[in-house]
Amino acid sequence: MPRKNRLFIEGFPHLTQLKGHNGEPLFREENDYTAFELALALAAKRYAVEIHSYSLATERVLLMVSAESRLALSSFIQYLGRRYVPYYNHRYQRYGSLWENRYSCSPLQASTYYLIVKRFIECNEDGVKSHHSDGLSPKDIIVPHQEWLNLADDEVQQHRRFKEFCCTPLNAALVIRIRNTLSQNCLLATPAVSKRLESQLACSLQARHRGRPRKYTPSNIDIRINIEQHAAAFLRQRGYQQVRLSLIENEFLLTQKNSTLFSPVRLRRDGTTGCLRLMTDTHSQQSMSRIWYSGTMFGQRHHNQSLQQSDQVGAEAFDMAGIDIELEQLVLQALFFKQLGIAEKTELHLNMLGDPSALKDFRRALDTYYRPHAHLFAPEQQEELKFHPERLINSNDPLLQLLATTAPNINDHISTDSQQRFIRLQLALNQAGIAWHHDTQLFPRNEYCQIVFEWRNNDIVISRGGRYDASASRTVGYPIAACGFAFLIGPIAQLFDKRKVELNSTSSIDIVIIASQPRVAVQTVLLARKLRQQFPELSIMTDSSQLRMATRHKNSRNQGAKITLEVEGDGYSLRLYKAKDPEYETTTIESVGDHLGKILWFR
Structure with a gap:
């Protein structure tokens, strides 16, 4: 069966990855990083490839590059291998290929994902510690992308804004999507751009789920x-x-x-x-x-x-x-x-x-802009122009895509x-x-x-x-x-996979209150009544049995209790245990309500 042709989209930057064969390290000493960066600079110059970002780690190499053609990108990667692999094999007395299969590659929509992918590469969002050598400076290799230049007017401000961007949280789902598109050689882009390119290229560009599709959909x-x-x-x-x-x-x-x-x-x-x-x-x-x-x-x-x-x-x-x-x-x-x-x-x-007036003004400006061309629109597009003209900006229609380049922007309003x-x-x-x-x-x-x-x-x-x-x-x-x-x-x-994810039963106990000694059983009952009044939606039960304390804590966990409160012998102090946490916190009967409120809000 022939191999799948690698996806390449002209004009898009591409995220590429090289990994070691059978998990073998790609770099062992500082000189290895310097040798690879030298090969990187020579390969980029030889094949007119622009490197926008890169990181080198023991397990893998990540690059974000722009190439004129699929052949230029392939030749660039091949040249890296011809320069670096013989050096590595000779230095460490080995032979054979250093790379694991073919290199992974994923085109990405720069306007939406450039900074996100640059952060993924340089800020270790993939969980792999990266390294730059003390030889060549990254400035000698990296060519700034237009999206990078749009951050600010000078280099200092550009780096400052990117640093601020890297300090913001990055969604785990987005990291997973980047990994999946990279491993499957798919497109990383917004739905509108993906649909447009799929219609032009007549192929699917979306990452697929692992495994065979289900023959039937089970009742949910x-x-x-x-x-x-x-x-x-x-x-x-x-x-x-x-x-x-x-x-x-x-x-x-x-x-x-x-x-x-x-x-x-x-x-x-x-x-x-x-x-x-x-x-x-x-x-x-x-x-x-x-x-x-x-x-x-x-x-x-x-x-x-x-x-x-x-x-x-x-x-x-x-x-x-x-x-x-x-x-x-x-x-x-x-x-x-x-x-x-x-x-x-x-x-x-x-x-x-x-x-409220901004969106109205924006839609009015779009209507004024698109109205002279409305006679060329399909009936559905004319309907959108009447009620939601902003949807025409992201249309897959070639005419609308051309008009969208000079259409009004909501930021102006x-x-x-x-x-x-x-x-x-x-x-x-x-x-x-x-x-x-x-x-x-x-x-x-x-x-x-x-x-x-x-x-x-x-x-x-x-x-x-x-x-x-x-x-x-x-x-x-x-x-x-x-x-x-x-x-x-x-x-x-x-989103739920019945084989992996099960929701806890809503009938499980929320709080179990344990009396450490028989003489504090009354305080246990009174505390339960107080908490039921303060948290009427919670299920609360008491345990004043004569079982061993370890057994009562085990029973509390088996009933799905999110919190276990143990009333100590003085009838005033409490030990608060959270589910799946062996450590406990100390509090009192008077302040336990406020303590629980904070826990229940952020759980």
Whole structure:
């Protein structure tokens, strides 16, 4: 069977990797690194290859290069081998090939992934310690890419900004994607660019999952139910109150002075409309409200009359205009995915939309720009121009791609205050340890402002949300700040591999309180009653049996207890044990509530 042709895309930088045969080290002494860097510089000059980034490690070599053709890139790698391998074999009295199979290669979209891949190479994001020799300076080898030059006007500022970028969290799912695309010789790019190139090259450019595809899809009803139960308990524990939404709702909710106008009914499309109707009915009692809902939503596209059903668990927050609520909800989602064990499979994408007028002005500018060419558009494109002209920018149509090069940019319509607001949110996410990606191609389907976000697994959206102050204010008839998100249960359920991931039963015990001696049994019961009042959503039980202490702790773990409290003989002091942690913390009956609150929030 012939080998697969290596993927090469002209005009794209390529991430390449060389590894030692059977795990053999590529470098043993300092002189080896110097010899390889010399070969690197000579090969780049000989075949007109630009090296944008590189790192040398004992186990592997990573390079990001730009070449004029596939032949130039292949010749570049071959020259490295002809220069370095004979030197290495002669120095260490060996023979044969030094490389493991062919070199790995992955083209990447520079506008989105250049800095990320440069960080992956130089900041040891692959977990391998890198080394640069004391011989040639990297400046003698590296040719700056245009994306690097766009960071700042001078070299000092460029290095400073890249250093700041490397200090921000990097999502584990993104590292896994880079590794998979590199090992499978696939494209690292946004969905829009990937689809366009796939249509041009008539082949699949996406990394594939390992193993044979399943012949059937097993039922995941139990997983869906379990995820919904976990989401409900998770939101209740964090101060969100449940509301019940009607399956049938009015098409529009329009408040004018003291009259409300409704059009014919429809099936529920989202939970936000029902939550806003609740805010309209109970405005006098609502202040800084946090509510959540669950249920089935029914969507319908303009070109398709069939309904699309999706199960969601959503959360909305009202009367909070600062970035604190946006940060809270993003942290909530990150913690929930971590609790489910899928955090390493998710990526957070953000985009800044500015104040409510910014997106309107941007769409108006796009309409003015595209309208003279509208007679050349397909019916679907004319529909997009009418409602969502920003989607034309990322179209695969050759005409629209040409027009997009000079199309208006949303940044020209965003105020300085909104930009500073977005920077503060980015810094807060960095402090919270949440990796994010500024996706300038992310625009909402509904009317949002300031911030819109999506959590994705590759191209599959598992949660989405943002701020919608103007839309909410217009709907309820008075000024109100609103921010929310929705977990998409179906896509989340697809992330679970039943052979590897199992959700803990929601009926497991949260806290077990053990009486170390019979004389403190009463204090144990009173403490349990106090904690049930303070944390009504938690399952709490006591153990005042006469079993050995080690046996009671073992029983607590077997019941799935997240926290075990041991009341000491004085009836006042406590030992707090976390699940799977042999060490304990000391606290008191009076302060245990505050202590538990911090643990339960960040778990």
